[in-house]
Structures are given as structure tokens and as C-alpha cells.
Amino acid sequence: MTRPTHPLIIPSALSTVLDSVTLIDTRWQMGEATRRPAYYAGHLPGAAWVEFEGVMADAPGAGGRHPMPSRDVFAAAMRAAGVCNDRPVVVYDDGNSLAASRCWWLLKYFGKEDVQVLDGGLAAWHRAGLPVTTELPDVAPGDFHPTDPGAALLDADGAAEFAADRLLLDARPADRFAGQNETVDPVAGHIPGAVSAPALANLTDAGTFLPPDDLALRFTGLGIRTDSAVGVYCGSGVQATHLALALEASGIRPATSVYIGSWSHWITDPERPVE
Structure with missing residues (x-):
């Protein structure tokens, strides 16, 4: 398989290259x-299971509900799943790509560029009529080793700077942004200026991403251009990576930085302002 040029891959295209990619099943539900x-009950042929909690996020605490994972723990889990430096990776979850986008972003952050999400x-x-299996794959350990970050990570101060001087996007549902119906975090509201x-909202009713032109129209409506610098956050750094994936899938591909700690980290300091 040649190096992918788009962050998403559709089922029919993936079905033709199953033997030349490393598949990761990262289904997760908060x-x-x-x-x-669910993985044992049926998964894509050859897909290895990777747990979300503890691999794609460190333990909840001062860093938020889903803080950055340990570099060594994440890399070891990727190698155990067969991830190699010179072999493309495709990540999938149940359907809305939330967990898959987190894995996609982390792989990119740790230097793995040839990674896609199954749209x-x-x-x-299933809708494409393609087969699943209950057979557990015989996964040969991979040789993936993290390199210099290939994606940008924000801390709280960096997020505040983006909100003040550039553009900070809040990826949570609009009601949580407005401080309404907050059932997850103990403080409602958003970072001032976000x-x-x-x-x-970047998904169709079927759970696939909107076409690139439609995504681009949404983002250009927010003033985003290819040369823009954009920060993204959410509740705990999952929907934020989903938004980062949508920004890349749109074709605009601005310089995007993710505040992984997000709102759940922001509110750990009562001195930080809330709007």
C-alpha cells in the first residue's frame, strides 16, 4: 500500500488492502x-485490540479525565498490536470515530504519519456487507518507536493564548459550551474567548464524515484558512482529536494544536476564568 494522502479511508478501499496495513480496533464507550x-464478538479480519483506558489516556487526575498517556506505555501497546515504522495503520471504532481519532492523533503525535481512520x-x-470474524489474529510484534512529535500539544496557558490571540475551538456539543446540561464535568461553561x-456536527446521520467540501465550508465560515493556527479542546481530549481529524479531512489542514487536558483539566485550577 502506498503512503496515504487522506486521513480517512472508506470500507471498500480498505477491503482491498487488508493484507498490507495494520488494523487496530479501539472501540470505546465513556x-x-x-x-x-464486543471485539471478541466480531471484528475486522486481522484487527488487533487496543484498550482505550490506560493506553490512549493516563489515569484521571490532575491532568484531566483523559490526560496524555505515557509515551512508553502507548508505544509498547502499539508494538504489541503490530504497528511498524514502515507499514500503514488503519484505526476504527464502532462508528463515530471518536476513539479512533484519539488513536490517530496520538500515533501522529508520536511520529507515525501513515495512519488513517476507517470512515x-x-x-x-457492516453496511458495506464486508466480513467480520471472531478469530483472534496472530499478531507479530511491531517495531514502532516514537519520534519527535508530529502534532502540536497545548497546555492550559497555550489554550488561553489561542483563545485571546488566534482561534480556539470548543468541540463539545453547543449546550455544554453554553454551560447548559453539563452532566460530565463539575463546572459548566467554556474557556473565555473560545x-x-x-x-x-461534522458527521452525517450514518456516522461518516461530511464530504471534504462541506467540511471546508463549515471551517472557512469560522475564518479558518490553510495558513491559520487553530487550537482545539473539548471535555477531555477525545472530541478535540475528532475535530482535528475533521480539519485535516476538509483539505484545509491548518496548523492545529490540541489541548488534550481540555475542560476537565482547565477547571482543576479555580484561578482560571470560566465563561
């Missing part, structure tokens, strides 16, 4: 300890 039983996830694969840009 509030559930694990989705591993629409397992649900789209702009609401709900990540899941």
Missing part, C-alpha cells in the same frame, strides 16, 4: 470499563 467483549467505523463496514464548533 462509562464502560472496556469494549473488549464510519465498524457500522460502515468558539463553539461541535465535533459530532
Whole structure:
């Protein structure tokens, strides 16, 4: 398989290159300890299971609900899943690409560029009539080793600077941005100066991403151009990576920095302002 030029891949295209990519199943649901039983019940042929909690996020605490994982822990999990430096990776989840986008972003952050997300996830694969299996793959350990960051990470001060001087997008649903219906974090509201840009609004009803032109229209409407510098955050750094994926899939591909700690980290300091 040649080096991918787009961050998303559709089921029909993936089905023709299964033997030349490393597949990662990273299904996750907030509030559930694990989705591993769903993997055992059926997954894409050859896909390796990677847990979200503990691999793609460190333990909840001062860093937020889903802080950055340990570099060594993440890299070891990727090698155990067969990730190699010279072999493309495709990540998928149940369908809305939230967990898959987190894995996609982390791989890019740790220097892996040839990684894509299965657009629409397992649900789209099923709709295409493609096969799943309960057979567990015999995964040969990979040789992936993290290199210099290939994606930009923001801390709280950096997020505040983006909100004041550039553009900081809040990827949570609009009601949570407005401080309404906050059932996840103990403080409602948003970072002052941030702009609401709900990540899941970039999906169709079927859970696939909107066409690139439609995504581009949404983002240019926010004043985003190819030479823009954009910061993104959400509740705990999951929808933020989904928004980062949409920005790249749009074709605009601005310089995008993710505040992984996001709102759940921002509110750990009562001195930080809330709007």
C-alpha cells in the first residue's frame, strides 16, 4: 500500500488492502470499563485490540479525565498490536470515530504519519456487507518507536493564548459550551474567548464524515484558512482529536494544536476564568 494522502479511508478501499496495513480496533464507550467483549464478538479480519483506558489516556487526575498517556506505555501497546515504522495503520471504532481519532492523533503525535481512520467505523463496514470474524489474529510484534512529535500539544496557558490571540475551538456539543446540561464535568461553561464548533456536527446521520467540501465550508465560515493556527479542546481530549481529524479531512489542514487536558483539566485550577 502506498503512503496515504487522506486521513480517512472508506470500507471498500480498505477491503482491498487488508493484507498490507495494520488494523487496530479501539472501540470505546465513556462509562464502560472496556469494549473488549464486543471485539471478541466480531471484528475486522486481522484487527488487533487496543484498550482505550490506560493506553490512549493516563489515569484521571490532575491532568484531566483523559490526560496524555505515557509515551512508553502507548508505544509498547502499539508494538504489541503490530504497528511498524514502515507499514500503514488503519484505526476504527464502532462508528463515530471518536476513539479512533484519539488513536490517530496520538500515533501522529508520536511520529507515525501513515495512519488513517476507517470512515464510519465498524457500522460502515457492516453496511458495506464486508466480513467480520471472531478469530483472534496472530499478531507479530511491531517495531514502532516514537519520534519527535508530529502534532502540536497545548497546555492550559497555550489554550488561553489561542483563545485571546488566534482561534480556539470548543468541540463539545453547543449546550455544554453554553454551560447548559453539563452532566460530565463539575463546572459548566467554556474557556473565555473560545468558539463553539461541535465535533459530532461534522458527521452525517450514518456516522461518516461530511464530504471534504462541506467540511471546508463549515471551517472557512469560522475564518479558518490553510495558513491559520487553530487550537482545539473539548471535555477531555477525545472530541478535540475528532475535530482535528475533521480539519485535516476538509483539505484545509491548518496548523492545529490540541489541548488534550481540555475542560476537565482547565477547571482543576479555580484561578482560571470560566465563561
